[in-house]
Amino acid sequence: MSEPGSPQLVAVAVETPQHAGLANTLDYTCEQSLAPGTLVRVPLGKRQVAGIVWERKAAPITEGVELRATSQVMRAIPPLSAPWRQLVAFAAGYYQRGLGELALAVLPPELRRLDAAQLDRRVVRLAKPSAAPSAEPLVPTLTVAQAQAAAVLSAAPAATTLLHGVTGSGKTEVYLQAAAQALAAGRQVLVLVPEINLTPQLEARLAARFAGHWLVSLHSGLTPAQRLKHWLAAHCGQADVVLGTRLAVFASMPRLGLIVVDEEHDPSFKQQEGARYSARDLAVYRGRLENIAVLLGSATPSLETWQRAEQGAYQRLVLPERVGGGALPRVRVVDMNALARNPGPQDAISAPLLEALRLRLARGEQSLVLLNRRGYAPVLHCGACGWKSACPHCSAWRVFHKADRSLRCHHCGLADRVPRACPDCGNLDIHALGRGTERLEEHLAGLLPGSRVLRIDADSTRLKGALEAQLGAVHAGEVDVLVGTQMVAKGHDFRHVTLVAAVNPDSALFASDFRAPERLFALLMQAAGRAGRDAAQGAASEMWVQTWHPRHPLFAALARHDFGAFAASQLREREGAGLPPFASLALLRAEARQASTAADFLHAAAELAAGLPESAGVMVYPPVPPPIARVASVERMQMLVESRSRTALQRLLAAWVPGLTPLGKQKAHRVLRWAVDVDPLAI
Ligand code: ADP
Numbered sequence: 061m062s063e064p065g066s067p068q069l070v071a072v073a074v075e076t077p078q079h080a081g082l083a084n085t086l087d088y089t090c091e092q093s094l095a096p097g098t099l100v101r102v103p104l105g106k107r108q109v110a111g112i113v114w115e116r117k118a119a120p121i122t123e124g125v126e127l128r129a130t131s132q133v134m135r136a137i138p139p140l141s142a143p144w145r146q147l148v149a150f151a152a153g154y155y156q157r158g159l160g161e162l163a164l165a166v167l168p169p170e171l172r173r174l175d176a177a178q179l180d181r182r183v184v185r186l187a188k189p190s191a192a193p194s195a196e197p198l199v200p201t202l203t204v205a206q207a208q209a210a211a212v213l214s215a216a217p218a219a220t221t222l223l224h225g226v227t228g229s230g231k232t233e234v235y236l237q238a239a240a241q242a243l244a245a246g247r248q249v250l251v252l253v254p255e256i257n258l259t260p261q262l263e264a265r266l267a268a269r270f271a272g273h274w275l276v277s278l279h280s281g282l283t284p285a286q287r288l289k290h291w292l293a294a295h296c297g298q299a300d301v302v303l304g305t306r307l308a309v310f311a312s313m314p315r316l317g318l319i320v321v322d323e324e325h326d327p328s329f330k331q332q333e334g335a336r337y338s339a340r341d342l343a344v345y346r347g348r349l350e351n352i353a354v355l356l357g358s359a360t361p362s363l364e365t366w367q368r369a370e371q372g373a374y375q376r377l378v379l380p381e382r383v384g385g386g387a388l389p390r391v392r393v394v395d396m397n398a399l400a401r402n403p404g405p406q407d408a409i410s411a412p413l414l415e416a417l418r419l420r421l422a423r424g425e426q427s428l429v430l431l432n433r434r435g436y437a438p439v440l441h442c443g444a445c446g447w448k449s450a451c452p453h454c455s456a457w458r459v460f461h462k463a464d465r466s467l468r469c470h471h472c473g474l475a476d477r478v479p480r481a482c483p484d485c486g487n488l489d490i491h492a493l494g495r496g497t498e499r500l501e502e503h504l505a506g507l508l509p510g511s512r513v514l515r516i517d518a519d520s521t522r523l524k525g526a527l528e529a530q531l532g533a534v535h536a537g538e539v540d541v542l543v544g545t546q547m548v549a550k551g552h553d554f555r556h557v558t559l560v561a562a563v564n565p566d567s568a569l570f571a572s573d574f575r576a577p578e579r580l581f582a583l584l585m586q587a588a589g590r591a592g593r594d595a596a597q598g599a600a601s602e603m604w605v606q607t608w609h610p611r612h613p614l615f616a617a618l619a620r621h622d623f624g625a626f627a628a629s630q631l632r633e634r635e636g637a638g639l640p641p642f643a644s645l646a647l648l649r650a651e652a653r654q655a656s657t658a659a660d661f662l663h664a665a666a667e668l669a670a671g672l673p674e675s676a677g678v679m680v681y682p683p684v685p686p687p688i689a690r691v692a693s694v695e696r697m698q699m700l701v702e703s704r705s706r707t708a709l710q711r712l713l714a715a716w717v718p719g720l721t722p723l724g725k726q727k728a729h730r731v732l733r734w735a736v737d738v739d740p741l742a743i
Pocket residue numbers: 200201202203206225226227228229230231232233234383
């Protein structure tokens with residue numbers, strides 16, 4: 061041991077570039093002993109960077125080895141806790157990223173930038189907003205099902221629980237009950253939501269219910285200063301409730317007592333770049349680590365979560381009915397085969413659906429028409445020579461947008477004016493094939509003269525504040541027919557919508573992605589949940605589905621609002637096919653100028669894996685191009701790695717991935733980028 065007063069040695073996590081091949085932590089000396097978790101600034105090359113003391117090193121400092129010293133210690137804030145460091149270390153290992161890279165990446169960017177003096181000032185300014193005049197919050201009398209759920213939760217303060225209940229069944233009220241109990245015990249509460257902008261109602265309800273507590277949000281839409289302030293408030297234990305998106309699963313909360321994951325099935329919980337972590341899965345891990353309750357809520361749980369509840373690994377609570385007895389909308393499946401007098405995809409709206417829309421219009425009620433494809437038409441086509449509006453840089457068509465008369469690639473962003481004539485043969489008669497939301501909007505306005513049709517999608521909401529304004533118009537009753545993508549199916553509480561229609565959901569039934577049916581079912585259930593939220597109208601509300609495959613089991617289960625039946629049939633299929641949750645998957649992706657370079661890299665990687673003893677029990681499949689292989693002139697290839705055992709897969713990844721860095725640098729297969737995606741959402 062070193063003498064008191066003599067320099068100490070610490071291992072510090074710093075942000076090093078991805079796959080740089082540097083050790084997980086770097087050693088520095090410091091004047092006095094620093095506790096693990098302490099934030100420091102250290103020299104790295106010619107720069108000063110933020111770092112986190114990961115551990116003290118007992119080893120005496122070897123003579124002759126020139127170690128650099130930490131330059132600053134951020135004394136204004138307490139060290140990051142042991143469970144926080146354990147969570148980060150687990151995530152880095154599980155998702156195959158550098159420890160320092162992940163640990164620093166999940167801190168607010170501002171915290172990494174500031175020096176000790178600047179941080180001091182921020183912490184001093186950190187003041188809890190004065191509590192709102194505490195009128196007693198209005199707490200409804202719980203329904204029997206809610207009361208039962210709340211009782212079970214309070215009896216099991218460290219369990220992971222699936223709260224399964226249709227939209228409007230009162231799940232949020234159960235979250236609030238559990239949160240109130242944690243707060244009363246002096247604990248902090250973390251609430252994770254898929255997208256913060258889509259859930260302003262939840263924030264308002266939390267704020268109203270817990271007026272005496274400090275509620276902060278954590279998401280990427282905050283300014284850097286706000287994000288730092290909110291993070292500090294949580295870290296210093298001053299904020300009691302943190303509401304955030306996936307990145308908030310890493311919020312440092314010293315008194316954490318409950319994690320709620322709302323809409324736990326939502327794909328937004330999976331990070332799609334850098335460390336590709338699942339915030340839902342990490343929330344469950346964190347719950348175990350900190351010995352606290354985790355509450356996963358959904359009307360359509362992910363099959364992974366459902367399976368764990370079936371096996372008894374998670375406790376399951378069910379809210380079987382809508383609060384106030386509001387009936388779920390009646391599902392009407394329109395058989396497009398039977399109706400096709402003049403068949404063809406041009407019949408976007410079938411006659412019975414049109415009749416139903418007219419009826420709503422006459423009654424002054426709102427309708428929501430869903431189409432998951434934006435733009436006017438997905439492709440332009442020349443009948444004379446066969447030209448189509450391909451993107452020169454991607455293996456995809458460019459989409460026709462009528463509003464600004466552009467042809468836009470949704471993958472690389474390339475946009476041009478629509479040509480007047482066919483670029484290949486000069487034919488003036490080029491036409492739009494298929495239908496996007498823009499065209500559907502136009503079509504509906506023609507079919508329903510005098511009605512107010514509004515479209516909400518990524519195009520209509522590009523400008524700041526546009527989404528809020530458009531949603532406001534719907535809530536204010538200034539819209540009769542709302543046309544939109546999945547964007548409008550989530551979260552919103554549209555009181556006056558009594559009809560929801562999915563006009564063309566079929567493509568998801570036969571998509572190559574094995575999770576497409578699961579996502580379609582969730583989307584349709586969610587959309588159905590938009591209708592009839594007012595109990596008074598509930599009896600009359602309807603969900604319409606136009607399909608060429610009316611006998612598909614997915615629609616049969618939807619018609620009965622029977623998630624269990626759908627899940628059971630999907631799980632049987634997954635088990636037969638050896639897919640999650642019955643197998644664990646990872647994808648190795650590679651990008652290069654030439655597809656062959658990417659493939660060569662993956663082949664070499666497969667060879668490397670085959671030579672490792674850890675590859676026993678793990679299947680490495682041949683490289684294949686993803687559905688859209690070329691984006692922005694970069695060719696992409698991917699290779700599936702699969703095992704019945706998660707442990708076996710993890711063991712192989714740990715032995716294999718470090719060797720990929722040197723491989724990717726070899727001349728023969730020098731790829732632009734490669735990445736490992738553990739538990740990928742799509743394959
Ligand atoms: P979910 O989160 O499952 O969609 P909510 O918790 O938002 O359901 O409840 C749906 C509606 O019912 C909300 O307007 C909510 O205020 C109301 N509500 C919830 N629980 C009760 C209750 N016990 N009594 C009366 N109204 C309730």
